[in-house]
Amino acid sequence: MALAVLILIPVFFVNTFKKPQIIYKEPYIKLYLSKEQKTIELLLEDYIIGTVAAEMPASFENEALKAQAVCARTYSFHKLLENKKYPGGANLSDDINSCQAYITQEEFYQRHPGYKNLYKKVKAAVGETRGEIMIYDDEPIDALYHSTCGGQTESAFSLWGKDIPYLRSEKCRYCKQSRHYESVQVLSVQEFVNSLGINSSRQPQVQISENTPSGRIKKVRINDRELTGEKLRHILGLPSTWCEFKINAGQVEIESRGYGHGLGLCQYGANGMALEGKTYHQILKHYYHNIEFSRLKY
Ligand SMILES: [Zn+2]
Structure with a gap:
Protein backbone atom coordinates (compact mmCIF):
# COMPACT_ATOMS: atom_id res chain seq x y z
CA MET A 1 0.00 0.00 0.00
CA ALA A 2 2.81 2.37 0.96
CA LEU A 3 4.52 1.58 -2.33
CA ALA A 4 1.31 2.33 -4.28
CA VAL A 5 1.07 5.73 -2.59
CA LEU A 6 4.68 6.51 -3.39
CA ILE A 7 4.10 5.67 -7.03
CA LEU A 8 0.76 7.39 -7.36
CA ILE A 9 1.67 10.68 -5.73
CA PRO A 10 4.42 11.65 -8.20
CA VAL A 11 2.19 10.67 -11.15
CA PHE A 12 -0.57 12.89 -9.78
CA PHE A 13 1.81 15.82 -9.54
CA VAL A 14 3.29 15.27 -12.98
CA ASN A 15 -0.15 15.18 -14.54
CA THR A 16 -1.41 18.27 -12.81
CA PHE A 17 1.76 20.34 -12.86
CA LYS A 18 0.85 21.62 -16.32
CA LYS A 19 -2.31 23.16 -14.93
CA PRO A 20 -1.67 26.82 -14.18
CA GLN A 21 -3.60 26.72 -10.91
CA ILE A 22 -0.84 25.00 -8.97
CA ILE A 23 2.08 27.22 -9.89
CA TYR A 24 3.12 28.95 -6.67
CA LYS A 25 6.21 30.84 -7.68
CA GLU A 26 6.40 33.40 -10.44
CA PRO A 27 8.61 31.81 -13.07
CA TYR A 28 11.80 33.33 -14.33
CA ILE A 29 11.93 33.13 -18.11
CA LYS A 30 14.93 33.07 -20.40
CA LEU A 31 14.47 35.60 -23.20
CA TYR A 32 16.60 35.63 -26.33
CA LEU A 33 17.33 39.18 -27.57
CA SER A 34 17.85 38.73 -31.30
CA LYS A 35 19.58 42.07 -32.01
CA GLU A 36 22.10 41.70 -29.19
CA GLN A 37 22.25 37.91 -29.73
CA LYS A 38 22.15 37.22 -26.01
CA THR A 39 19.84 35.60 -23.50
CA ILE A 40 18.61 37.37 -20.39
CA GLU A 41 16.68 36.04 -17.42
CA LEU A 42 13.74 37.97 -15.99
CA LEU A 43 10.49 37.47 -14.12
CA LEU A 44 7.48 36.62 -16.30
CA GLU A 45 5.53 39.74 -15.21
CA ASP A 46 8.49 42.03 -16.03
CA TYR A 47 8.72 40.38 -19.43
CA ILE A 48 4.98 41.02 -20.00
CA ILE A 49 5.46 44.76 -19.32
CA GLY A 50 8.18 44.91 -22.02
CA THR A 51 6.01 42.94 -24.41
CA VAL A 52 2.89 45.08 -24.00
CA ALA A 53 5.09 48.21 -24.35
CA ALA A 54 6.44 46.84 -27.65
CA GLU A 55 3.31 45.27 -29.09
CA MET A 56 0.61 47.91 -28.52
CA PRO A 57 0.66 51.73 -28.63
CA ALA A 58 0.85 52.83 -24.99
CA SER A 59 -1.57 55.64 -25.86
CA PHE A 60 -4.35 53.03 -26.22
CA GLU A 61 -7.14 52.85 -23.65
CA ASN A 62 -6.41 51.12 -20.33
CA GLU A 63 -8.83 48.27 -20.97
CA ALA A 64 -7.17 47.59 -24.34
CA LEU A 65 -3.74 47.51 -22.66
CA LYS A 66 -5.10 45.14 -20.02
CA ALA A 67 -6.54 42.87 -22.77
CA GLN A 68 -3.12 42.93 -24.46
CA ALA A 69 -1.41 42.05 -21.16
CA VAL A 70 -3.64 38.98 -20.72
CA CYS A 71 -2.99 37.99 -24.35
CA ALA A 72 0.78 38.39 -24.02
CA ARG A 73 0.87 36.45 -20.73
CA THR A 74 -1.31 33.63 -22.08
CA TYR A 75 0.70 33.44 -25.30
CA SER A 76 3.96 33.28 -23.30
CA PHE A 77 2.68 30.71 -20.85
CA HIS A 78 1.41 28.56 -23.71
CA LYS A 79 4.90 28.74 -25.23
CA LEU A 80 6.56 27.86 -21.92
CA LEU A 81 4.42 24.73 -21.69
CA GLU A 82 5.36 23.84 -25.28
CA ASN A 83 8.96 23.90 -24.06
CA LYS A 84 10.17 25.49 -27.27
CA LYS A 85 13.86 26.32 -27.41
CA TYR A 86 15.31 29.48 -28.87
CA PRO A 87 19.03 30.27 -29.28
CA GLY A 88 21.07 30.40 -26.08
CA GLY A 89 18.75 27.93 -24.33
CA ALA A 90 16.03 30.60 -24.11
CA ASN A 91 12.35 29.63 -23.90
CA LEU A 92 11.06 32.92 -25.37
CA SER A 93 12.43 35.36 -27.95
CA ASP A 94 11.92 38.97 -29.01
CA ASP A 95 11.78 37.85 -32.66
CA ILE A 96 8.29 38.74 -33.87
CA ASN A 97 8.38 36.05 -36.55
CA SER A 98 8.41 33.29 -33.96
CA CYS A 99 7.37 34.97 -30.70
CA GLN A 100 6.48 38.46 -29.40
CA ALA A 101 8.26 41.81 -29.53
CA TYR A 102 9.89 43.09 -26.32
CA ILE A 103 11.51 46.37 -25.31
CA THR A 104 13.22 47.47 -22.12
CA GLN A 105 12.17 50.54 -20.13
CA GLU A 106 15.25 52.40 -21.46
CA GLU A 107 14.38 51.58 -25.07
CA PHE A 108 10.82 52.74 -24.47
CA TYR A 109 12.08 56.10 -23.12
CA GLN A 110 14.36 56.48 -26.15
CA ARG A 111 11.49 55.77 -28.54
CA HIS A 112 9.03 58.02 -26.71
CA PRO A 113 11.08 60.84 -25.18
CA GLY A 114 9.06 62.87 -22.70
CA TYR A 115 6.41 60.18 -22.27
CA LYS A 116 7.57 58.39 -19.13
CA ASN A 117 3.99 58.41 -17.86
CA LEU A 118 3.00 56.14 -20.77
CA TYR A 119 5.39 53.45 -19.56
CA LYS A 120 3.84 53.75 -16.11
CA LYS A 121 0.44 53.29 -17.73
CA VAL A 122 1.57 50.04 -19.39
CA LYS A 123 3.10 48.84 -16.12
CA ALA A 124 -0.15 49.57 -14.27
CA ALA A 125 -2.23 47.72 -16.89
CA VAL A 126 -0.01 44.65 -16.54
CA GLY A 127 -0.13 44.92 -12.73
CA GLU A 128 -3.94 45.10 -12.72
CA THR A 129 -4.12 41.78 -14.58
CA ARG A 130 -1.22 40.15 -12.68
CA GLY A 131 -1.13 36.41 -13.35
CA GLU A 132 -4.32 36.39 -15.39
CA ILE A 133 -4.52 34.10 -18.43
CA MET A 134 -7.18 32.73 -20.79
CA ILE A 135 -7.94 29.03 -20.73
CA TYR A 136 -9.97 26.61 -22.84
CA ASP A 137 -10.61 23.11 -21.54
CA ASP A 138 -8.37 23.88 -18.53
CA GLU A 139 -5.35 24.67 -20.72
CA PRO A 140 -3.86 28.07 -21.62
CA ILE A 141 -4.94 29.03 -25.12
CA ASP A 142 -2.68 29.90 -28.04
CA ALA A 143 -3.53 33.60 -27.74
CA LEU A 144 -2.60 34.85 -31.20
CA TYR A 145 -3.27 38.49 -31.94
CA HIS A 146 -2.75 40.98 -34.76
CA SER A 147 -2.90 44.70 -35.43
CA THR A 148 -6.09 45.24 -37.46
CA CYS A 149 -8.57 42.71 -38.82
CA GLY A 150 -10.25 45.06 -41.32
CA GLY A 151 -13.82 44.09 -40.40
CA GLN A 152 -13.68 40.38 -39.65
CA THR A 153 -11.14 38.15 -37.95
CA GLU A 154 -9.94 34.88 -39.49
CA SER A 155 -10.52 31.35 -38.22
CA ALA A 156 -7.77 28.85 -37.52
CA PHE A 157 -9.69 26.39 -39.68
CA SER A 158 -9.48 28.65 -42.75
CA LEU A 159 -5.79 29.29 -42.26
CA TRP A 160 -4.53 25.94 -41.03
CA GLY A 161 -7.37 23.49 -41.85
CA LYS A 162 -7.66 22.74 -38.13
CA ASP A 163 -10.61 23.88 -36.04
CA ILE A 164 -9.51 25.53 -32.82
CA PRO A 165 -12.71 26.30 -30.88
CA TYR A 166 -11.46 29.62 -29.49
CA LEU A 167 -9.94 30.87 -32.77
CA ARG A 168 -13.02 31.30 -34.92
CA SER A 169 -13.91 34.13 -37.26
CA GLU A 170 -15.69 37.10 -35.64
CA LYS A 171 -17.12 40.31 -37.08
CA CYS A 172 -15.34 43.46 -35.85
CA ARG A 173 -16.68 46.97 -36.33
CA TYR A 174 -14.21 48.47 -33.90
CA CYS A 175 -10.94 48.84 -35.83
CA LYS A 176 -11.96 51.46 -38.41
CA GLN A 177 -9.73 54.04 -36.72
CA SER A 178 -6.64 52.05 -37.72
CA ARG A 179 -4.68 53.45 -40.68
CA HIS A 180 -4.37 49.83 -41.79
CA TYR A 181 -8.14 49.29 -41.99
CA GLU A 182 -7.90 49.91 -45.73
CA SER A 183 -4.66 50.62 -47.54
CA VAL A 184 -3.36 50.73 -51.09
CA GLN A 185 0.01 49.64 -52.39
CA VAL A 186 1.17 50.39 -55.93
CA LEU A 187 3.90 48.44 -57.72
CA SER A 188 5.10 48.63 -61.29
CA VAL A 189 4.22 45.54 -63.31
CA GLN A 190 7.96 44.89 -63.61
CA GLU A 191 8.47 44.94 -59.83
CA PHE A 192 5.44 42.69 -59.44
CA VAL A 193 6.58 40.02 -61.89
CA ASN A 194 10.18 40.18 -60.66
CA SER A 195 9.12 39.67 -57.03
CA LEU A 196 7.02 36.67 -57.98
CA GLY A 197 9.55 35.24 -60.40
CA ILE A 198 6.97 34.87 -63.16
CA ASN A 199 7.33 35.23 -66.92
CA SER A 200 7.37 38.95 -67.70
CA SER A 201 6.70 38.65 -71.44
CA ARG A 202 2.93 38.90 -70.97
CA GLN A 203 0.62 41.00 -68.83
CA PRO A 204 0.18 39.36 -65.40
CA GLN A 205 -3.20 37.71 -64.83
CA VAL A 206 -4.27 37.47 -61.19
CA GLN A 207 -6.94 34.88 -60.54
CA ILE A 208 -8.06 34.31 -56.98
CA SER A 209 -8.92 30.61 -56.95
CA GLU A 210 -10.11 30.37 -53.35
CA ASN A 211 -11.15 32.81 -50.65
CA THR A 212 -11.67 32.05 -46.96
CA PRO A 213 -15.22 32.74 -45.68
CA SER A 214 -13.98 36.06 -44.23
CA GLY A 215 -12.83 37.19 -47.71
CA ARG A 216 -9.08 36.64 -47.42
CA ILE A 217 -7.15 34.95 -50.21
CA LYS A 218 -6.54 31.27 -49.63
CA LYS A 219 -5.17 30.41 -53.07
CA VAL A 220 -4.27 32.60 -56.00
CA ARG A 221 -2.98 31.90 -59.50
CA ILE A 222 -0.76 34.50 -61.15
CA ASN A 223 -0.04 33.43 -64.72
CA ASP A 224 1.36 29.90 -64.27
CA ARG A 225 2.25 30.22 -60.59
CA GLU A 226 -0.14 29.14 -57.86
CA LEU A 227 0.45 30.41 -54.34
CA THR A 228 -1.27 30.44 -50.98
CA GLY A 229 -2.47 33.81 -49.73
CA GLU A 230 0.16 33.72 -46.94
CA LYS A 231 2.97 33.06 -49.40
CA LEU A 232 1.79 35.92 -51.62
CA ARG A 233 1.61 38.24 -48.62
CA HIS A 234 5.10 37.28 -47.57
CA ILE A 235 6.65 37.73 -51.03
CA LEU A 236 5.01 41.10 -51.75
CA GLY A 237 5.17 42.37 -48.15
CA LEU A 238 1.41 42.94 -48.09
CA PRO A 239 -0.29 44.04 -44.87
CA SER A 240 -2.73 41.11 -45.03
CA THR A 241 -4.12 38.41 -47.32
CA TRP A 242 -7.43 40.28 -47.62
CA CYS A 243 -6.75 42.10 -50.86
CA GLU A 244 -7.78 42.84 -54.43
CA PHE A 245 -5.64 43.50 -57.47
CA LYS A 246 -6.09 46.01 -60.29
CA ILE A 247 -3.65 45.96 -63.17
CA ASN A 248 -3.51 48.73 -65.75
CA ALA A 249 -1.18 51.26 -67.34
CA GLY A 250 1.91 49.30 -66.28
CA GLN A 251 0.93 49.36 -62.62
CA VAL A 252 -0.40 46.87 -60.11
CA GLU A 253 -2.65 48.43 -57.49
CA ILE A 254 -3.26 46.27 -54.42
CA GLU A 255 -6.07 47.28 -52.10
CA SER A 256 -5.76 45.59 -48.72
CA ARG A 257 -7.88 45.38 -45.61
CA GLY A 258 -6.35 44.97 -42.18
CA TYR A 259 -2.84 44.25 -41.02
CA GLY A 260 -1.64 40.84 -39.81
CA HIS A 261 -2.85 37.25 -40.02
CA GLY A 262 -6.30 38.10 -38.63
CA LEU A 263 -6.35 35.42 -35.90
CA GLY A 264 -7.53 36.16 -32.37
CA LEU A 265 -7.48 39.64 -30.85
CA CYS A 266 -7.65 42.62 -33.22
CA GLN A 267 -5.57 45.22 -31.32
CA TYR A 268 -7.16 48.30 -32.88
CA GLY A 269 -10.52 46.63 -32.38
CA ALA A 270 -9.65 46.14 -28.70
CA ASN A 271 -9.03 49.88 -28.46
CA GLY A 272 -12.27 50.64 -30.29
CA MET A 273 -14.20 48.41 -27.87
CA ALA A 274 -12.47 50.05 -24.88
CA LEU A 275 -13.48 53.48 -26.24
CA GLU A 276 -17.08 52.23 -26.21
CA GLY A 277 -16.73 51.37 -22.53
CA LYS A 278 -16.13 47.60 -22.80
CA THR A 279 -13.97 45.89 -20.15
CA TYR A 280 -10.90 43.84 -21.02
CA HIS A 281 -12.83 40.65 -20.23
CA GLN A 282 -15.59 41.66 -22.67
CA ILE A 283 -12.95 42.50 -25.30
CA PHE A 293 -10.18 33.22 -17.25
CA SER A 294 -7.77 31.77 -14.76
CA ARG A 295 -4.95 33.21 -12.67
CA LEU A 296 -1.41 31.94 -12.24
CA LYS A 297 -1.05 31.79 -8.46
CA TYR A 298 2.20 33.48 -7.52
ZN1 LIG B 1 -10.88 44.54 -36.15
Missing part, protein backbone atom coordinates in the same frame (compact mmCIF):
# COMPACT_ATOMS: atom_id res chain seq x y z
CA LEU A 284 -11.17 39.16 -24.94
CA LYS A 285 -14.41 37.17 -24.97
CA HIS A 286 -15.36 38.92 -28.22
CA TYR A 287 -12.21 37.83 -30.04
CA TYR A 288 -11.60 34.42 -28.39
CA HIS A 289 -14.65 32.19 -28.30
CA ASN A 290 -15.62 29.87 -25.44
CA ILE A 291 -12.75 30.92 -23.16
CA GLU A 292 -12.57 31.24 -19.40
